[in-house]
Amino acid sequence: MFHALRPRFTFLVAGLFLSLSVFTAEPAQAFTAFKQAIAEAASRDADVATFYRGNKYAPVWTGPGELDQARRKALIAALVRVEDHGLPAARYDVDRLVAQMANARTARDLGLVEVALTRAFLKYGRDVSSGMLVPSQIDDGIVREVERRDRVDMIKGFAASAEPKRFLKELAPISPEYLRLQKERLRLERLMAQGGWGPKVPSSKLEPGDNGPKVIALRNRLIAMGFMERSATATYDRALEKAVQAFQIAHGLEVDGVAGQGTIDEINKSPDARLKSVLVAMERERWIGRANQGREIIVNLTDFTAKVYDDGKLTFRTRSVVGKNQSDRRSPEFSDTMEHMIINPTWNVPRSIATKEYLPMMQRNPNAAGHLRLIDSRGRTVNRDNIDFSQYNTRNFPFDMKQAPGNRNALGLVKFMFPNKHNIYLHDTPAKNLFAREVRAYSHGCIRLHQPFEFAYTLLSKQVENPKEYFHQRLKTNRETQVDLETQIPVHIIYRTAYTEPKGPVQYRRDVYGRDAKIWAALANEGVVLRGHQG
Template sequence: MGCLFKGCAPLFEPGKDTRNMFMKCFKVFIFAWVVWGVLTAGPVTASATGGGSETEVSDFIRRSIENALDRDVFVCRNEVLCGAALIPSFYERRHFKPAWTEMGVLLPRTEIFISVLAEADEEGLQPRDYHFEEINRLITKHLKGGPANPGALTHLDLLLTDAFLMYAAHMIGGRVNPETVHAEWVLPSTKKDWNIDGILDSFLATDDPLGLLESLPPPHEEYQLLRKAFKRYKELLEEGGWEAIPEGEALKKGDRGFRVGLLLRRLQITGDLALGDVPNDEFGEKVELAVKNFQARHGLEVDGIAGKKTLAAMNVPAHSRMHQIRLNLERRRWLPREPENPHVSVNIADYTLAVIEDEYPVINMKVVVGRDYRRTPVFSDRIRYLVFNPYWTVPHTIAVKDILPKVKKDLDYLERERIRVFSGWDEDSPELDPSTVDWAALTPRNFQYRLRQDPGPHNAMGRIKFMFPNKFNVYLHDTNNAALFKKTDRSLSSGCIRVEKPFELALYLLNNQPGWTPEVVKETISGGKTKTVVLTTPVAVHIQYRTAWMDETMTVHFRKDIYNRDSILAEALEKRPLRPKSLSHWK
């Protein structure tokens, strides 16, 4: 059973203690849960007729929380009140003293936090998700007009506490849990261990509250550049964006006319073509270079011709590009805050791999990733060992869907591809003569054999594979079909990642291991024997899915959403929790 409220996606995995249970669901409904106690305890009127004392406000907060603890209305994943530890324990530690006001007056740190909430949009978040309007309404109605009553101050304190907890959690770990919206996405374990209420305690105690808030977003340059890209495209949208170029024949060097004029203006708006560089309707050499630049930063074939795919990319509206950047800000918050140095980064949507040292790439190469129906998953791990001249044990799915139909048509296929047949999946399963198997009678349901391809240049794994054992059985490897790297769209594998420069990557990973010179690596490969080399220091690998980013040259890149993940994430980010009807009068 899911949470009672839509959008209550767990941010952290459940643990054995109540606090971890809170971390699953507090983002959406802890506010409603606590305020439920405030509102159903009876009308919150000024038992005091004006400005409640600190003691009165503390008593209101205590009674509100006690009333909430007595209720079991809200259910999340069959767990009653799964946020039952954090807010009560927070206020218990401070003897229910209000955290955000003193004698009915906003503390300076409170005003700082509210000003940061007002600018949450700069992070691709929405102030509305942090009760921003209601907080301002309470302040305007009850604090600016004179002394506030204890009920109003209680409301404000609970809202601000919940807003901080949600904002801090979203900045550190993302607003949406990717594991709830993508089946093949695993959240790094480091994102599940943050002590959010401890961060709140630190905020209330620090002499530099603004500095603490500014430390919450990912600290890496990649995120900061993406924020700049978001701001740039937000400004472009406010300036009117760009006009769509009507469909028609491809535009190329030497063309003139109305559509060329629109093309020029489109390229100038996004900085691909300098303003005033060319006549208004002439497709010259500078325009051709500008089109190539546009194509390169959109992952298109770079030919300088504005054909169907290029025009389609140009006609994506400014608001769609801005939201695409917003989605990738969220994805960046899912990644470890401090990626290991060095680490290997794969961007599925860009079909590329980079080895990163000190936040900058030292090796770049193309990769081939999974087809849409055999998607490469997103997760983080460590490359632990290399295998030279590997065997390929064919996964059952590939065996029955890809190889079995070919064998039924041509039994010699197995011999040509040097694929052996074993009676089962145990290590001691005997090898069989393929001619003794009744292939015609086999189906995906009754196929029990293990297929294994011998090492060599014909092997689908190529000459090297890079292993990081995982539940997806996905890894990096060489290929026997290098021609695939010449293609622009490279979602062509069965899920594993084929790398363009396996020799270069192997040398890098073995650089600190004595004896593994380039000559030794070449000799090992040419020797043909299978050899496993365990890395003395495993290297982190992050398999990512990024459809927008800004590079160190301040160039904004976009990529096709090959797995249709952007629309799913966009829908999840737009969802807001539903409150019970009994809370509707609180507005």
């Protein structure tokens, strides 16, 4: 109960003692005023009101005990350091909160402080655990559904915790990825404060054998970035070529050791541009809340890869082709669960492709796309000779289109299913030439895999003794066969222009769909700023 309120007591906040002059009324009257203030202030937030009603209006923050003091201290310390998480300090207005605490003189004042601290806790808790932004409001291709912690449960859990500092720390993602991104954020901020990586490279192409001031600029930039040991060379020698290759690997570029336009453009990116990518990646990591336990599949759209992780360790990687950078083809971002694979799949042509691409072709030539069967509403194959395609459009086209299993099937010889409303899946493809390209955004939205058979073996390795033999026995039947996964696997289709690996430099990729630029704009609009400055 609040009968222990004293005429004055002390807040320990960020290492300072802030004295509060409180009421001089009788304890019972004071407690009534305190409860009334809480009820009034909490009424504007249903969750806060629910919590305090259930808690019989007892204080969480403003009591005189050591635990109350520890809670206050832990919260203010966390709010002072929100920028460590790429969150905007102005959003939480910790100075106003501390001033409100310092200026409290009555029981009513104290009740208002109590609710203000709870509201600040809940805002911070939501932001740091699952992100500030609502993904779908930023770009319609970010269809990720963010799991938000129940606010009443969050404050209840905090109130029941004997270790408030630890509770607040564990609200943020604990994934190795998040922790490494935080480390990179700090490194970049220090670099910016020191003037960055020096002058940009004033050239559109440099290659082995070149020499002169432009090569020196390239050398100095790569040394400053950590891709090359100190050197006095003015020639594009083997050491510089290896440094360029290392940079190209870390930035998803063609690894040829030649500093062409694309490579130089990336080398000339400033630390603040990279910091924006890191801060966006931190917000994105908060949206997912990955467990890093068991098996999971990660498809990074900007990296054009599909990877399998087991307990956080990379166990398989293959190149991918993703959706073309067009409004109706960009691959969406979401998470789901892989349930099965289909060997020798039939391609059921999506209606948008059938009506927008194939119907115009058949209107010009009824026999166009002859590898596809037309199926009527009763499931019968239709003879094209009896169809006048000119009478149909995107709205009234009455047929389904299918391609039988086979080597020329658009889905290749296997597809991997995590049924979802976006009709996205992973699959093989007969168009193998695209995997050799640096930028691999060509599909209608689904994810094509460079090594689909090896991907299948990896998935089957958990449930059969000889996954390769098991797979090919079913493949050689030439019949469509569904193979269920005994343990379903989380699939995360993500979009990261900055991501980390356990060893080596942070990986940076180009913003192929422009989504990260939109997220950064939204973060900046909320008050996120770049600490450090370019000299």
